[in-house]
Amino acid sequence: MNVFDIIGPIMIGPSSSHTAGAVRLGRVANKVMNHVEPVEAVIELSGSFARTYKGHGTDRALLAGILGYKSYSEEIRNMLSIARERGLKYKFITTDIPGAHPNTARIHLKGAHGEECSVEGASIGGGNIRVDYINGMRVDFTGEHNTILVLHRDRPGLIASVTNLMKEKYREVNIGNFSLTRPVKGGDALMTIEIDGLPPQGMIEAMGQIDNVINVILIRSI
Amino acid sequence: MLRYQAVAEVIAEAVRQEKKISEIVLANQAQQLEKTEQELYAQMENSFEVMCQAVVQGQDPKQKSTSGLTGGEGFKMKRYAQSAGGGLCGSFMTRAMSRALAVSGCNAAMGRIVAAPTAGSCGILPGCLVSLYEDKNLPKKDVVMSLFTAAAFGMVIAAKASLAGAQGGCQAECGSAAGMAAAALVELSGGTPEEAADACGIALANQLGLVCDPVAGLVEIPCIKRNVSGMMIAFSAADMVLAGIKSEIPVDECIEAMNEIGSAMPAALKETALGGLAATPTGMRLKAQVFGV
Numbered sequence: 001m002n003v004f005d006i007i008g009p010i011m012i013g014p015s016s017s018h019t020a021g022a023v024r025l026g027r028v029a030n031k032v033m034n035h036v037e038p039v040e041a042v043i044e045l046s047g048s049f050a051r052t053y054k055g056h057g058t059d060r061a062l063l064a065g066i067l068g069y070k071s072y073s074e075e076i077r078n079m080l081s082i083a084r085e086r087g088l089k090y091k092f093i094t095t096d097i098p099g100a101h102p103n104t105a106r107i108h109l110k111g112a113h114g115e116e117c118s119v120e121g122a123s124i125g126g127g128n129i130r131v132d133y134i135n136g137m138r139v140d141f142t143g144e145h146n147t148i149l150v151l152h153r154d155r156p157g158l159i160a161s162v163t164n165l166m167k168e169k170y171r172e173v174n175i176g177n178f179s180l181t182r183p184v185k186g187g188d189a190l191m192t193i194e195i196d197g198l199p200p201q202g203m204i205e206a207m208g209q210i211d212n213v214i215n216v217i218l219i220r221s222i
Numbered sequence: 223m224l225r226y227q228a229v230a231e232v233i234a235e236a237v238r239q240e241k242k243i244s245e246i247v248l249a250n251q252a253q254q255l256e257k258t259e260q261e262l263y264a265q266m267e268n269s270f271e272v273m274c275q276a277v278v279q280g281q282d283p284k285q286k287s288t289s290g291l292t293g294g295e296g297f298k299m300k301r302y303a304q305s306a307g308g309g310l311c312g313s314f315m316t317r318a319m320s321r322a323l324a325v326s327g328c329n330a331a332m333g334r335i336v337a338a339p340t341a342g343s344c345g346i347l348p349g350c351l352v353s354l355y356e357d358k359n360l361p362k363k364d365v366v367m368s369l370f371t372a373a374a375f376g377m378v379i380a381a382k383a384s385l386a387g388a389q390g391g392c393q394a395e396c397g398s399a400a401g402m403a404a405a406a407l408v409e410l411s412g413g414t415p416e417e418a419a420d421a422c423g424i425a426l427a428n429q430l431g432l433v434c435d436p437v438a439g440l441v442e443i444p445c446i447k448r449n450v451s452g453m454m455i456a457f458s459a460a461d462m463v464l465a466g467i468k469s470e471i472p473v474d475e476c477i478e479a480m481n482e483i484g485s486a487m488p489a490a491l492k493e494t495a496l497g498g499l500a501a502t503p504t505g506m507r508l509k510a511q512v513f514g515v
Contacts, residue, residue, distance in 0.1 A: 002254060003251050007336060007338050008338075010334065010335070011336075013328065013330060013331070013332055013335050013344070013441065014329050014442070048439070051513070054512070055439070055513065125386055125388065
């Protein structure tokens, strides 16, 4: 904890959990789309999010994050019309996700050429978030550290290829946390790698060149 | 090496180095965050400027919250401060009240604010510090530095108790903000580190037990007006200490009491909107008005 956790964040009101945290959840979905502009968003809201989202502007905050805005962007207030202008069709569905944190959102995005992604996560207080699922795969990260998501095919030796690349070419990078999720043997799998500091230039691209890696995404700490 | 686990630890270090709390905190944080003191000061100055802008934005007569339940309080109070010759509390205080209302109203209207320490209590530090800057002409550098002092007290409260209404009730949000502000006010008025700690203790003690019972779960009723009472408690605590009155209970023990009271508080009174003002007939009616039945 540091002084700017106490005097800060600078944010658009009214609620750190229901507004600022919601922007950050939306931003994760924006990053997972990897520079593809979404044209359709279906957002499921659970718990307190479902009951109070209109009064807290949670809907505008989530859309702002999805469109790449930050939790201090003044545009959040007008996000419903900005989303329409940018050609994003959106729908909010109130639901009850069993066992989920009270402030949970499940975001489904589609791009113009069939690109798709889904992100489920919770706003856990003070603007902090926890991401629980990406594209249906179980993950567990907060975005507090710089996080690299490596979507890949489940093949032997792939974790070693990724970490060896870091060891051989980018020695200064230190991994703070590592996890792997794989819903089906031989299918798609996801590595979540939290690192100290920002990745050196070229590292993300180099990871993307490794055989059987489908996509590499960097989610910067906020 | 500061760990921010007790106010006594921070005070002892300031006394040992014969420096202000803000100075030792800035030096310590620069080391922790691997940045220069100038960089951290600039970041804090930016936060203070956002506070000043939120005051202006929140005094707009047309300001309305997203729910429609609140709006215009900052403007009405500013107008009253002028037209009523300062009202009952005097011009300085009614203008400060207008600022606290304005920033809190700005938050409710989806304006840009600095959570200090939370969005729900974001009007208290600006109500105090922007007032000293604008109406008592204190140097900007001193005012910005005093935010480091406020932050140090906030870090200790976060470590020993909580800053979240959902965990500790409103005493954890507006109470903490008032305690932090009181300490900053004392430092700005030339008080010692011990006096800053006493002012924080008195401000916290005067809000112990305050529950978090927002109508419809929104950060509006009663939050906006509680920012005014928190701000006034901060000023009165600072003035008492500067008059030579001490906090009989040391601030660290006040924080421990706050934590214990927060734990004992029923869930209905901790940001669930199930009890207190939220559960009154009018509170329920307003909720139905915003969200439908």
